Each structure stands twice: as C-alpha cells, then as structure tokens.
C-alpha cells in the first residue's frame with residue numbers, strides 16, 4: 001500500500017462504500033447526516049504512538065498524556081470548524097498497552113477536558129468512548145457538530161475568489177522538527193518552546209470557522225497536512241487553480257526563525273509543507289468582507305479544463321510534498 005498514498009487508497013475504497021443516505025459523504029473535513037430535519041456533522045481522527053507523537057522525542061522531551069488528550073480534541077473539533085460548524089459531542093476510544101498507568105489515563109482525560117474549555121468549544125460534551133488493550137497507544141476521537149450558517153465545503157471555490165488563512169501556519173511543523181532534532185531540550189529558548197507547544201497542544205481558531213461561514217466563504221478546510229497539500233485538495237475539489245504569493249506568507253515564516261536557527265531548516269518549507277497547525281484555509285468571493293483574523297495569501301483562477309494545481313509565485317507547487325501517512 002506504501003506507494004499509493006492516502007489519496008490512492010481512498011480512490012480504491014470509496015466506490016465500494018455506500019454513502020447514498022448521507023447529506024454529505026466522504027471527501028470533506030466532515031460528513032453530514034440529516035437527523036430529524038437537522039444536519040449533524042461527523043468526523044473522526046486517530047493519534048498513534050510513533051506515527052503522530054513519540055513518548056520520548058530525540059530531543060529528550062517526554063510527551064505527556066495531557067497533551068495527547070488536548071491534541072485529540074483539537075484536531076477533531078478543527079474538522080468541524082473547517083465546515084463552519086461547532087462541535088457538539090464526542091466519543092473517545094483509547095487503546096493502551098497493559099503497562100499504562102492510571103495516572104496516564106487521568107492526565108490524558110484532564111487534557112481532553114481542558115482543551116474543550118480553553119479552546120472555547122463551549123457546546124462540546126463527551127458522550128462516551130471505549131477502552132481496549134493494544135501494543136502501542138492509539139486514540140481515536142469521533143466528533144459530532146452542527147452548522148448554524150450552512151456547511152462550507154472544499155469544493156466551492158470559484159475563479160476570482162480570494163484565498164485566505166486563519167490561525168498559525170508552519171509553527172507545528174517547526175515544532176515537530178525541533179522535537180525530532182537531537183539537540184537537548186533543556187537549552188531551548190522561549191521562542192522555540194512556543195513552537196514545540198504548537199505541535200503538542202495546537203490551538204485551532206474555533207471562532208473563525210463559523211465566522212467565515214457567516215461572512216460568505218465559498219469554501220473552507222483545515223490545515224492538517226501542510227498548506228500546499230491541503231490547498232491542492234481544495235483546488236482539485238473545486239476545479240480551480242489556487243495561485244499563492246510567497247510575499248503574503250513571509251510573516252508566517254518570520255515567526256519560525258528560532259526553530260530555523262536551531263535546525264538549519266528554511267522556515268518557508270514549514271509554512272508550505274508543515275502540517276498540524278489546524279488553522280483554516282478559506283475562499284471568499286469579491287465583495288465579501290473577509291473576517292479580520294484571515295490573511296489573504298492568493299487568488300483562485302480558472303483551471304481551463306486542465307488538472308487543477310496550486311501555484312506559488314506563478315510556479316506549480318509539487319502536490320506530493322507534505323504529509324501522507326502512506327506516502
């Protein structure tokens with residue numbers, strides 16, 4: 001399966017599955033189902049030890065259970081946010097090695113509870129979950145949500161729309177590089193610690209999703225796999241090219257300097273290809289007032305019947321760069 005990539009696997013399995021009764025089937029940040037006349041959004045995401053976090057990073061930092069609980073909530077409510085909705089309920093499935101301590105599970109649960117409170121997911125309540133035994137830690141959270149302003153899909157971008165982002169871009173990727181870098185964590189500067197914090201405890205901009213929907217965004221998705229890869233998915237779903245300007249991304253890169261000095265990485269590579277910030281990528285038509293927390297980074301252009309692409313400064317960006325569990 002290794003060479004197929006996530007996209008190739010999905011193209012093979014989705015035709016085998018029946019989504020006829022869904023009001024929105026697979027392909028977007030969340031699916032939707034009509035229940036007693038109301039649309040309910042559903043999304044699921046998993047965190048696996050050594051794939052999504054390490055209990056002990058090469059930098060010597062120990063990853064605590066609290067942060068895993070936090071991130072599991074953050075990455076899931078982010079997908080509801082990306083539809084322009086608010087999370088209403090969640091179930092959490094924990095698969096753990098027998099050696100895991102009760103203190104670990106309690107710390108994890110405190111992270112879940114505090115993420116819900118501190119991220120401002122006021123309507124989100126825990127409905128249940130599951131406990132099971134496994135070789136390594138695996139956390140799967142399913143989240144439900146609703147949209148007050150109508151759901152915003154990835155596929156709605158129209159040529160002429162302005163493309164904008166809200167939240168952090170590249171910080172979590174920079175934090176991941178620092179964590180993976182064999183440089184003693186005791187000597188990290190405050191700026192470096194903040195970037196690591198974005199990786200371990202991401203903060204999706206939960207007010208911005210519903211606000212963008214209300215403002216009239218034509219399309220939206222969350223940034224989990226890297227700006228270029230995710231923008232490529234939006235371009236493909238909407239059959240338009242997304243033409244981005246690196247000058248509009250410069251401010252995001254400047255905020256990553258501390259990590260760049262430590263690891264020797266070009267900060268723009270984190271901005272373009274780093275994932276897990278859980279910010280928003282949205283498109284707004286002309287005449288719509290874009291909410292102030294969004295930064296315009298480009299514009300949509302017709303694909304003219306060709307394969308839709310993402311360009312940066314006029315050059316086609318490689319769609320295969322970015323994060324893929326099976327890439």
Ligand SMILES: Nc1ncnc2c1ncn2[C@@H]1O[C@H](COP(=O)(O)OP(=O)(O)OP(=O)(O)O)[C@@H](O)[C@H]1O
Pocket residue numbers: 006010013017025026027028029030031044045079222224225
């Ligand atoms: N095993 C599966 N069966 C059916 N649909 C799937 C399966 N895995 C993924 N999908 C669907 O494929 C689409 C892409 O999945 P993916 O996990 O990349 O979601 P995403 O929102 O793009 O990413 P993220 O969860 O990182 O925000 C989603 O709509 C998802 O529901």
Ligand SMILES: Cc1ncc(C[n+]2csc(CCOP(=O)(O)O)c2C)c(N)n1
Pocket residue numbers: 045046050051052053054075176224225274275276323
């Ligand atoms: C040990 C370790 N290796 C790699 C990464 C990076 N990473 C994991 S999942 C993901 C994208 C979002 O995933 P999904 O699409 O499943 O939501 C990224 C960028 C990490 N955090 N920890």
Ligand SMILES: [Mg+2]
Pocket residue numbers: 028029078079082221222223224
């Ligand atoms: Mg998503």
